[in-house]
Amino acid sequence: MNELCALPPPPQSRAWEALRRLALSSGLALVLVFMVSVLVSDEPLKAFRAFSLGPLNSARALATLLEAAAPLMLSATGALVAFKAGHFTLGGEGQVYAGAFMAALAGAWCPEGSFGLLAAVMAGVLGGTLVAAPAAAGKRWAGADVLLVTFLLSQAALHVVDWAISGPFRDAGNNLIAMDPIPQASLLPRLVHNLPLTPVPLVAGLVSVGVWIFLSRTRCGTMLALYGRNSRFAALQNFPVRSFEWAPIIFAGAMHGLAGAALSLGSNGTAVRGISGGLGWNAIGAALVAGGEPLAVVPAAVLFSWLDSGARQAAIFTELPPDAAMIIKALVIMAATAKPAYTRLKALLGGRKRT
């Protein structure tokens, strides 16, 4: 019996709260899609239908939606763990890009087949981890500001990888700015013939479940969450705060790197310049919409992927701009995260009234 005796019981699962938040976010997204359709398109009903149902109109479209959501699930799970520990990491974009680059490099260079695939996945994880490592080390040994350092490192990584893909590692025979193609045998296998569905959504789901078990069913996870809420309290309770200072940042980097590897090893077949495409930023949004609940990351990522895919479909049939999804996502994130601000404002106003 030790300091853990002093711990409160593990917190109740916040699944219901997360579900409510997701339902509200999805409902809000639908309302916003309709409003944007009415405001921007000459054929609002057609735009709304294409936006909302287009990504679901066939098994292949559905598989494409899930496949696109999977890297976001991985990244958002990583970001969520870092946020739980109180580390507001903004380095996801660079970590994803580095992961994609490293995976493409290893995939093209290693012997093709299962070994090449495994090596590429590991290299992707390593790529994301390497970009996250200086921030983790800075936090652990120098008390660095994680938010600032991860952001700056990410920006540097974006430039370096950009240069590498378009320069020394570029496939000279390709008119696209991309690296050498990864051999077919080293790419992610398809689960179903003729459907663009790889094991990545399954892996991402399992990672979310694993993180949920860790955070809500293990002592270490409970300690991590308490550390994230109050690091001084955690230190007083002799929690392993030294590990909590860096490990969640590294985990987030690894998950972002894994997401990057999924991009390169999927239908892209290599790392194309700009392949991260805002995934690191979307991961923050998905983690926020999930409200700190790992299991909710899966539907949150699907919601984001549906918005992206729906906007593309609507743009095909109507005058709706493909960027409409960005605006809607921003509004959904703002709405989903507005509750703490609302509560704080209410408390402030209540306090003033009392005085």
Added chain:
Amino acid sequence: MKRIVFLALAVAGLWSCGGTGGSPAKPASVAVFVPGVASGSPIYEMLVSGAARAVEERPGTEFKVIEGGYDQSGWLDALKAIAASGEFDLIVTSNPALPELCVKVAAEYPEVRFFVADAYMDGQRAIHTVLYNQLEQGYLVGYLAGALSVHKGSNRAGLIAAQRYPTLDRLIQPGFEAGLLAADPGMKLEYREIGNWYDANRAAELAASLYNDDVEVILAVAGGAGQGVIAAAGSAGASVVWLDGAGYQLGPDVVVGCATLAQDRLVYERVSALLDGKDLWGVADIVGATDGYVGFDRDGPAYKALPESLRAEMDTVMAKLAEGKPAFTLDSF
């Protein structure tokens, strides 16, 4: 609860009364995918107009233009979205980078067919491509750049490119160098690279440094960034040669020559043939000056202002090239 049920019913009602779903029976439907933005890009404007003309002549055929923007990493997803919509039988596009992406989409959507102009890929049953012999295009502007440089007392010409890519490395630049040397065997080429297709400021810096170093004529292969080369030429009182036509509109005083591609004609002819059921799938063609698809625009004000002797020389070069002299034979790419 009542509110939720009402909202659900309302949403279901809206879904059901839309009108884009399913696959209504129709003769054919064509999507034109522009890997960039059509407006301001002559090659893509011709792509759209050529396809539109072919579709207009076939009543009942549906037609839609979809712009993919400049971010290459988004093109694959955009193409997939078009195929996934289930609404289009034929996707028409133009860019050397597109065939590889079309192959990936075709693997997932085997019922969709692709025609890619300005590109080369043979043996893919879902794809028909036609490549312009851009050796000839480079040769025409190279000859003019060489002759004008010599006329102005310089023995160097510049080439400012957005980035390295196979069509530039294997067709445009060798053709341009061949043209320079045909005009004067003592001509030398100065190559500079911007790094992207949009940074006009960087292009202007590179061009200014070349013009300050006794270069009189630069070929810009830089998309939107080429505006920077035109601006620098205006400041230096120097000249620019251009590919793909319409350069005269961008810089009427400094663009002295424009090679042209008959993209609208090519797209019209091939889309018409494909819609009429001609089996061109898996075929990769190469067209050039002898067929009239590669040429030179004589109508620019700066070109008309060139000395008569130079223009007469160019007329001779164009006439010979149309006869296949010199022969830039391309059997594959």
